[in-house]
Amino acid sequence: MEPTQFDIAIVGAGLAGLSAALALEPVCAAAGVKLALVAPITKGDDKRTTALLMPSVKLMEQLGLWDLLAPHSAPLATIRMVDGTKRLIRAPLTDFKAAELSLEAFGYNVPNALMVSEFEKKIACSDTIFRFDAVLEKALCAEDGIDLSLSTGSTIVSKRVAAADGRNSILRQAAGIKTRNWSYPQSAVVVNFQHSLPHHSVSTEIHTETGPFTQVPLPARTDAPLRSSLVWVVTPEQAQDLCAKPQDQLNLIIEQKMQSCLGKISLETSPQTFPLSGMIADQFAANGVFLLGEAGHVFPPIGAQGFNLGLRDVVALRDCLKQSKFGLCRANIVAVCDTYDGMRRRDVTLSTGAVDLLNRSLLSDFLPVQAARSLGLTALGQFSWLRRQMMQRGMGPQSIL
Template sequence: MAQKDQPDIYDIAIVGGGPSGRIAALALAQAGFACALFAPEPAKTDGRTTALWQQSIDLLRETGVWTDIEANAAPLKKMRMIDATGRLFRAPEVTFDSAELGMEVFGFNILNSELNAVLQTYCDQQDNLATYAESVVGATFEPDAARLTTAGGRTVSARLAVAADGRNSLLRESAGIEVKRWSYPQVAVVLNLEHRLPHQHVSTEFHTATGPFTLVPLPGRQSALVCVETADGAEAMLAMAPTQLERELERRAHSILGAFKLASEPQSFPLSGMNARSLVGQRLALVGETAHVFPPIGAQGLNLSLRDILDLRTTLLSARVRQADHGGQAVLAAYENKRRGDIRTRTNAVDLLNRSLLTSFLPVQAARSTGLYLAGKIGPLRRILMREGMTPGSSLRPGG
């Protein structure tokens, strides 16, 4: 934990010890802002993984951390979608290949625990950044500054606070920012697997009647699994003995990777969504899951969060050039305007895809199947979908 001499007031205080908070702290400190990061040690090891797309990788490369992250990550070269719903209208198999876009890979997949470890090391070494392994227990937002109080009794002032403290954010609640929440009749069972056959850097997503069953490559002969089930179905899976669960998962995967062996303890997470009514408050900006939450479909979560950070950094740097107050309402309004469209589009797309798998309404099933069929048959459409999945708006720009 690095603690430099505490100034009377920081330029920016970032609250949150997950990837969003740590990457925001690195990016903003390297941009020349005097920053403080409040990042308590996690209560337990996170066995989940994160897939990072190219725009996110570019940001991580800028901050200097990518080489160490890449060493622990698996390349993702192809994405394969298989309709396993067993319904009347079923889509043909579709494979998205990064080579079709002239790219070696779409991105990389890494264990969250390893990603966090690399980020923590770099944050502790970063100039212009004081890090505190303390939780923030109180926050007030005044016209001139945000004032934060930690569990250890420390008080810190900053011209801007960045809330990256998750879906149950204390900062967001302290600022009185309301949220819209919704839930799904599903639970995600998450674990990592060893398998007999190589994955060939192909991510495979089976669309089932209860939600996606997705295998995402990890280094070596390992893959991360996200299996979306009903609450009862998830409970039944978690109650299985390890060998029974391994056989059941291999059956659901149609043995495409051979025999499975559990490489981590299964975890489960009820699926839900959340959007903050506003992305900003007085002296406050929201990023990551403090601002938006949706199901783990299409690997959009952290990538959307890193676009928050990119747009926030751009907005704050522009304000500094104009010698504007970087924590003022005009600057924060500009940040919100930049982010609203991307967040709304991603939230709606993930929600629509998830609900289309759950519905028994035949016209919706037919529409989903037709869409995937066209994506498989029409090259320009397939390439647009691939670009939009990684970099929103890229297909609409000249040369996109």
């Protein structure tokens, strides 16, 4: 018979929930506590790719996952920023090279479907993780734990719950955590494509009046040696229009946008669109519920920050639980919530603010804002010490392990 009482449960099996299960597993096994993962098995049908920055790659190494992901990932050695606007004041082309930080790469671009399938396989082999292949229907925070009613009809009780159930988190609501939400007049069009010229591990980000057009290298396949992914931020109307185009036309539009620097383009997936929005929770933990990933923060896919920030949530939760020795009294759980909230507030607020500012500065028609952006990029191009500072910050805190 399946157990019904747990010390910690994770709800949601997106990238944040699956990585949380794998990161918490050794800590729970060492402390002899019971860990549940509540979520239907995730299908590996996500065609997106995620740029994992170096600190996240190190975490994957620590979890014994990187050897499985590395052969199918592409390094990001240079990030090239190009001002593709037709504005009066434009920024110069700026290259950010990982070599300037004595690194081979800022990170690696990894297919989401691969991550999900490797994470799921590892979880399936675990003796510590109790998997409930079910949807959470209702959550209730009570004195002695959180009651989780599952779609299978059963109920489990857990002393603490890691909410990795995405932006509409049921658990966040059950914990009484409020959010601040906003939207952008933008959608991201996402597609993977093949090209006739090599990318040389360069990711090119072209800034346009509607948002960035970001090409990110993908690894070679035997049948397709030269490949990249694209996240193109446009207005919702343009997104609809682009998605309705015949493939040949879209190939040409992308090639022209990139001024043929990757030669001939040939799409390998159909375009998908993602409306852009933002959300930040008022608290990152309360009543024994800890917010992970998009349950706590959502922002546009600019600067490869979302999942990298989610992994920092995972590491902070792991460290808080380890330090607390999984004490069961109410005071201990309240204290761990406070510690986690404190640990995540600055990082999440800064990352959310930086991405928001970058995005809005691109959209702004206000001349002084454009001048400030151009001046900033000129200074980054000129001064290597400033560029190094910026690159370090862009990769997030180095000490996540």
